[in-house]
Amino acid sequence: MTSIIDHQSPTKSSPHPDNVKIIKKVLNGYVGFANLPKQWHRKSVRRGFNLNIMAIGESGLGKSTLINTLFNKNIMNKDGKGDYNEFSLNGVNEDQLNEEENNNNEQVDKNGFDSNVKIINTQAEIEEDGVKLKVNVITAPGFGESINNIDSWKPIVDEINNRFNSYLEAESRINRSTIIDNRIHAFLYFIEPTGHSLRSLDIEIMKQVHEKVNLIPIIAKSDTLTDEEIQQFKSSILADIEHQNIKIFKPSIYNDDEETLNNTKNLIDTFPFAVIGSTKEVQTIDGRLVRGRKYPWGIIEVDNENHNDFVLLRQLLIRNFLEELKENTSKNLYENYRTEKLKKMGIEQDNSVFKEFDPLARQEEERQLHEAKLSKMEQEMKSVFQQKVSEKEKKLQRSEADLFARHKEMKDKLTKQIKLLEEKKLQLEKQKLLPQEPTTTTTTTQKSRKGFLR
Ligand SMILES: Nc1nc2c(ncn2[C@@H]2O[C@H](COP(=O)(O)OP(=O)(O)OP(=O)(O)O)[C@@H](O)[C@H]2O)c(=O)[nH]1
Ligand SMILES: [Mg+2]
Incomplete structure (x- = not known):
């Protein structure tokens, strides 16, 4: 059955939060969009995949063995270097830094601090059922080997930063179509199986990198501890991590099917993974040939979930969450780094520029x-x-x-x-009151008469 959104037909409608009516319908004929995952698949297969893993821990903790076990290929040689295509990135420019490495195998940082820690990038291309995966394994031989390990994390942090910087620089170029993603997608930190608690060096390096990488702490060579010791060690490590506010990578829990959900929850509950590594095949008592380690008292199988957490680590790194590791690197870790870096450079986003478009x-x-x-x-x-x-x-x-x-x-x-x-x-009243003079009166009368007669 295929679901489509039909905005025209009023039938079988149901209310939607955004007032959009979603109608589920069965298509009468084949349209073709069911082919989209296949198109995506073909495109991805053509392009291939890449994964950059940083494997850090003291010498002899089984880093090279575990990487070889993870990819079932001899990627890392015994001396920690790759079987082919080995180069030191040491940050941005491969050639420049290769040259630097030839001149001086030891890094000298800007502050004049001499570090015995080298950064080595081992590259390998592996193929499975026609799907290509380019793996870069970045190791830091010399880490934790000095008498004074203060600052031995520095070359490692510098390498992570340099890789972010080179990506930022590539993004700012005019042509951005061929950006190579050298950013660290997963940081495997190998904890010595002491059975006690984390050492100050472990805490220091994890604190320095946890906001820049997907940190995955693992208990190395876990076959040297009993099951009970492993459980106690795990609780003690988790308590330390929580106490120190160190962020470790946790896969997201989506509304997936029950099996996937339980699987993801199981992964999280098993943190930190207690692993063993071995590429050698050994024979079990019941005659099976398995990858494992043989001891006088029996065999520890690499790919057996009851024996160690290697299978879960492989699920997290490759089978189920490779894309999530890369997405988290790109969307969160790199974005935070980029924002901070630009802020430090005095470049602030002028929101008024974007007002026009809002x-x-x-x-x-x-x-x-x-x-x-x-x-x-x-x-x-x-x-x-x-x-x-x-x-x-x-x-x-x-x-x-x-x-x-x-x-x-x-x-x-x-x-x-x-x-x-x-x-x-x-x-007039006064005149009226005065006695009358007759002559005057006659004369007046006569006069008037005279006049009248004329
Ligand atoms: N018991 C045990 N030994 C292991 C395990 N993994 C590796 N080893 C052994 O430990 C030794 C060192 O292993 P490597 O893989 O070379 O260790 P590394 O961490 O790469 O060492 P450097 O490259 O020197 O830093 C080898 O003899 C391995 O056979 C493990 O899971 N359990
Ligand atoms: Mg090694």
């Missing part, structure tokens, strides 16, 4: 601009209104004063007229 931020910016424009317009209108009101007020005040003045003027005029009239009235 529609929400852009919308918010536009809204703020619009609001600012509106409030400016409102202010302008208010001030115009106030100006007009005050002008009108002044005009009214002026006309009021005018009216008042005119009113006063008229009032004064009228008062004057009243005064004059009253004076006249008084005069």
